[in-house]
Amino acid sequence: MSKSIKLAILGLGTVGTGVVNLINDNLAELKRRSGRDIIITEVGTRRQRDDIDPSIVQNDDLMAIAASDNVDIVIEVIGGTTLAKDIIMHAIKNGKHVVTANKALLAEHGNEIFALAEANHMHVAYEAAVAGGIPIIKVMREALAANKIDWLAGIINGTGNFIMTEMRDKGRPFKDVLAEAQELGYAEADPTFDVEGIDAAHKLALLASIAFGIPLQFDKVYCEGITGITLQDVNYAEELGYRIKHLGFAVRRSSEDGLQGSAGIELRVHPTLIPQDALLANVNGVKNAVLVNSHPLGQTLYCGDGAGAGATASAVMADVMDLVRVLGPNDRSSHSEHSNHVPHLAFMPEELSDTLVLRAEQxxxxxxxxxxxxxxxxxxxxxxxxxxxxxxxxxxxxxxxxxxxxxxxxxxxxxxxxxxxxxxxxxxxxxxxxxxxxxxxxxxxxxx
Amino acid sequence: MSKSIKLAILGLGTVGTGVVNLINDNLAELKRRSGRDIIITEVGTRRQRDDIDPSIVQNDDLMAIAASDNVDIVIEVIGGTTLAKDIIMHAIKNGKHVVTANKALLAEHGNEIFALAEANHMHVAYEAAVAGGIPIIKVMREALAANKIDWLAGIINGTGNFIMTEMRDKGRPFKDVLAEAQELGYAEADPTFDVEGIDAAHKLALLASIAFGIPLQFDKVYCEGITGITLQDVNYAEELGYRIKHLGFAVRRSSEDGLQGSAGIELRVHPTLIPQDALLANVNGVKNAVLVNSHPLGQTLYCGDGAGAGATASAVMADVMDLVRVLGPNDRSSHSEHSNHVPHLAFMPEELSDTLVLRAEQxxxxxxxxxxxxxxxxxxxxxxxxxxxxxxxxxxxxxxxxxxxxxxxxxxxxxxxxxxxxxxxxxxxxxxxxxxxxxxxxxxxxxx
Structure with a gap:
């Protein structure tokens, strides 16, 4: 019998609980697919929980869990960019692989975290950080690995897409729909991250890195939200055959693109008119979708739930299933196995390029x-x-x-x-x- | 410097030439991503070709190439189910990994081929066999690995989708559009495989196996084509808010599904009315798309080109890039690395289940x-x-x-x-x- 894979889940909020539920619901399926027992050994939670299997250790000392001998893979779902960073760095140094859904942390500190992981022969997996349950990280890093990616355009914030959808479908003004989104739990009490495009910019920074093989550069993403979109413009757009969506774009421009433009990469998040009959224009409500244009494949579209406990847990556990294969049948990861892993940012670390990121005016x-x-x-x-x-x-x-x-x-x-x-x-x-x-x-x- | 990865391409038709072109076009990208040199050492072709780099050996003895010491990975793109089978079996026995786009071969003989591959610690990769450039095999085997898949519905034959799209958009009868599809090269002179649903049934058999962990059972797929679809029905469907698409369905039925139905799996290909506003209903022309409903993720959709040189080459080379990692930095695959590979049919071979495949009447x-x-x-x-x-x-x-x-x-x-x-x-x-x-x-x- 192969060794069991031991997971620690740090944070038992919506996503952490979703992961616990997924493992309970699909235990047989996980084993049939991986050939291994996957068990939660420790959970990090501030208050003792009665609804957790008593065989699982509950601990409020997250740093201790990140270094525990009883853990192979640390799942970080506490969020934030301070404690979460310390925990992940500590876990890596203590020989743990890490799975995280933390887009803000990776967009802002990913270069440092991935470098530490490489140096320690550990993996930091982050499928859940972008577009929730849509496997866009795996698709771009692995399935499109033989393509040259020209551009991508994504609906990567469900709250914003919900608001734009309701405005168009029901003719309701922005403020009304935002209030409803807050009631439904789609938007936070402070909706700035969603409606100003910051959350989308975090995700776009990650997507652009793995598309083009550039370091993470969140600070260079041009970012415009949807707070200024009026019903008037929504309706004029429709009349002209277009639909306004809040999109993130990563575009590779060569100097041959004409218009005397500069060669470089555009990273931008903004409301955009796109043709009504494009599939992307018909991705509605809280759904996310990413359209990737690559050579020689052409356009492919990936669509699904971008948030929620189930979708996020699906992505987290897909990462765990990948790591199970890396961990090998009997041991923790060895250097030689590690050397074959998919690079964190899709390209070999030494091959990341310093391609110019264009300024907004360019x-x-x-x-x-x-x-x-x-x-x-x-x-x-x-x-x-x-x-x-x-x-x-x-x-x-x-x-x-x-x-x-x-x-x-x-x-x-x-x-x-x-x-x-x-x-x-x-x-x-x-x-x-x-x-x-x-x-x-x-x-x-x-x-x- | 790591060892180069040596490829043999058997067949230089549309797809084989597409693979050669992809490697020429994207060589730098392939190396930046894999950290390895990927070179074509041999090609199998009946007649000598002038347009092939003279450093590449051209050989009309495909069985010899499949056993050549100068080859790590054999790419089979000759098609057919007789010679192609012999070559693949021979390659496996001679310690080569295989990449194939051959849906008919795998749907009909995949159980035998995969068993031989397992016994020889070799991989047979087949992303290109289903839905062309859409990475549906990787998505279902890896990205959805933590999910229980309930059902999937796919537009998995581009010719059929082109015909259905033209009938609806332009009010043209079936025979007219078929003739045009033949002129455009979308349909063969003998269109039976496409319009009778056999090609879709081959792909569905593969998708169903990796969805549910069942052996390949092409002979149990209920199969109905589009030759009987009239404009009259296309128009009535539209009037009622539906659209007719030719779809493949794989559905898991539990006995609790009501209606006194039997538990088991439905494998079926047939024209289907689906709601007009579903994304799947808006996938037009020769595009393919697969909608997967799984727990806890919910519905995700994958859309792109299902055929053509570029799309197919993209999928073939994605498989190669995966195998590059399996091959390790210095050597050919070893048993211990192999044991961590993604199972051919998504589930561990010993975990494939003999779940009942339902008869049409059920x-x-x-x-x-x-x-x-x-x-x-x-x-x-x-x-x-x-x-x-x-x-x-x-x-x-x-x-x-x-x-x-x-x-x-x-x-x-x-x-x-x-x-x-x-x-x-x-x-x-x-x-x-x-x-x-x-x-x-x-x-x-x-x-x-």
Whole structure:
């Protein structure tokens, strides 16, 4: 009989309890697949829990668990970036593999954590950190390993997607839907991380690293939330055949991409108009999805639950099942087995490249512009001339009847343009005397 | 420097050439990810090719290549189930790992091939055999390894999906679209494998095994093609909020599923009405997609190109990249490393179960029925009474004006029912004197 695999679960909140439940529910399946007994030996919890099998040691000293001889794999699901970091570093130094769902910690301190893991021949697995139960980390690190990834676009924050879906489907304003999301437990009391795009930016930093083989650079992600999206824009977008989704993009730009753009990588999170008939536009509610464009495979889409106890536990335990194979039938991991593991950031550590991450002004996207102009016959000509002078091509124009006395909203869709050029053009448009307000701009991508 | 990985590619048709091109295009990426040199040492081809790097040995003796000392991994892309089988068995016996895209071979002889591979501590990898570039094998064997899979539904034949998409989008009849698919190279001159569902049944047999941990049982797959689908039914389905797709289903039924059904597994390929707003219903053209419902993860969807040189080469080389890790930094695979590999059919060989595969009459699905009745005031009452007596619940009825003199098509959607009961009810309906023709029936699934 092979040695049992001993797990410690640090944190018994929603996710930790989900992992306990998964192991209880699917024990036979886990064993049929892995050929091993997988048992929880220790759990880290502040208060003693009555609902945990009495054979499992409960301990509030998480650092002690991370170094326990009775543990092969430490599952960190306490969250946060301070104690969680100390625990993971301690576990690695004590010869434990680590599984974590902590996107904020990895996005901000992953380079350091992975380096320590490499030095100690340990693995830190993090499937649950991005897009919950969707196996996007495994897919990008392993299944697409022979591809050159050109770009990816993802709905990677369920709260934001729920809000955008409800606004469109039911014509409800942002604030109303946010309040409901908070009632339903989809959004926190302080929703900043979700609605300002910070959570999505954490995940995007991870996805971009494994897509392109670059170090984690969360601080370079351009990040724009959904708090400024109005029903008016949602409806105009629909009328023009588009849908507004909050997306994270990681794009590799070569200097041959035209438009005199710079070579480098775009990391950006922002509301985006995408074609209504794209599958990604039809991923609704709290679902997540990631669209990856790679050569020679082309586009593939991965969709599912991005959060919740079951989905997250599924991802955590998929990592455990991978580690079970690394751990070998009789022993803990040896150096020689380790040398064959999938690299933490998909590429060999010494092969990570310092490809330039572009500044916002260097990024290239299409645009949706909403301009409010006084009903002046020459204003449309002025606006289109400014855009044309800036080398910006207009793809569609929609001029609606005035909705405020004497003001006519003009909606303009543009082809891709370098952001700095668009900034200049918008500055000029806003200086026109016939233009009443700030120009509303939302990025647009055909996903082609 | 680690030892190079030496590949032999047997067959230089579309897929084999795609693999050669991928390696040429993405060599740097492959090395950055694997830390190894991956080189083609030999290719098996009937006629000498000028477009192949002269350092690569060209040989028309495929059995010799399969045993060559200059090869670590044999990539079989010649297709067919006779020579391909001999070559793969020979390669395994000679200590080569094998990568194949051959769904027909594995569906029909996989149990034997995998057993030989296990006995020889070799791996036979087959990501490319199902759904082309979509990494559904890796996802189900590894990413969902902690889940209990309840059912899956897949668009796993691109030709069939192209035909169904064109029929709906453009209102073109089946024969027209098939002819175009043949011109475009999507369908073979003899389209039987695609349009009769045999190709999909091969893939379904593989998916079902890795979903449930059962041996390959291609001969037990219920298989129905799309040749009988008319525009009339496509349009009625749309009118009722559904779309007809050609799907493969693998469903685990417990005896608690109600309806006095039998416990066991349903393996079936057939046209199916699914809700229009399901993502799966919006996977169009030659794209493939697989929807997997598992516990605790819930539903996840995987979508992409199911065929073509690039997509297939991507999957073949993903398998190679996995094997590179198994092969270790300096040597060919050893027994101890092998013991940690992902089992061929996802579950440990000794854990495969002999769960009953249900006969067609035991399967449970909803139905779309089209009944042509003479305009007789009592006939609808007769039909609904027959269904009701058989315990079949009606979900919707659509009665259209007569389109032939005196004949009124009645469309009925039912809730799920055991097929044998539906067979009896239809027999009775067809005996009604007011019913003119055979009842047209198409299965229906809410994908819930």
């Amino acid at each position: 990024m290239i996207t299409g645009y949706y512009l909403r301009v409010h102009a006084y009903d002046n016959p020459g204003v449309l000509a002025d606006i289109t001339r400014i855009l044309s002078d800036a080398g910006i091509n207009i793809d569609a124009i929609l001029q609606k009847p005035a909705h405020k006395l004497g003001q006519v909203p003009v909606i303009i869709l543009t082809l891709p343009v370098i952001e700095s050029q668009m900034n200049l053009a918008i500055e000029k448009i806003e200086k026109l005397t016939a233009v009443a307000d700030k120009v509303v701009r939302i990025r647009l991508d055909e996903l082609a | 399967m449970i699905t909803g139905y779309y029925l089209r009944v042509h009745a003479y305009d007789n005031p009592g006939v609808l009452a007769d039909i609904t009474r027959i269904l009701s007596d058989a315990g079949i619940n009606i979900d919707a009825i659509l009665q259209k004006p007569a389109h032939k003199l005196g004949q009124v098509p009645v469309i009925i959607l039912t809730l799920p029912v055991i097929e044998s009961q539906m067979n009896l009810a239809i027999e009775k309906i067809e005996k009604l004197t007011a019913v003119a023709d055979k009842v047209v029936r198409i299965r229906l699934d809410e994908l819930a």
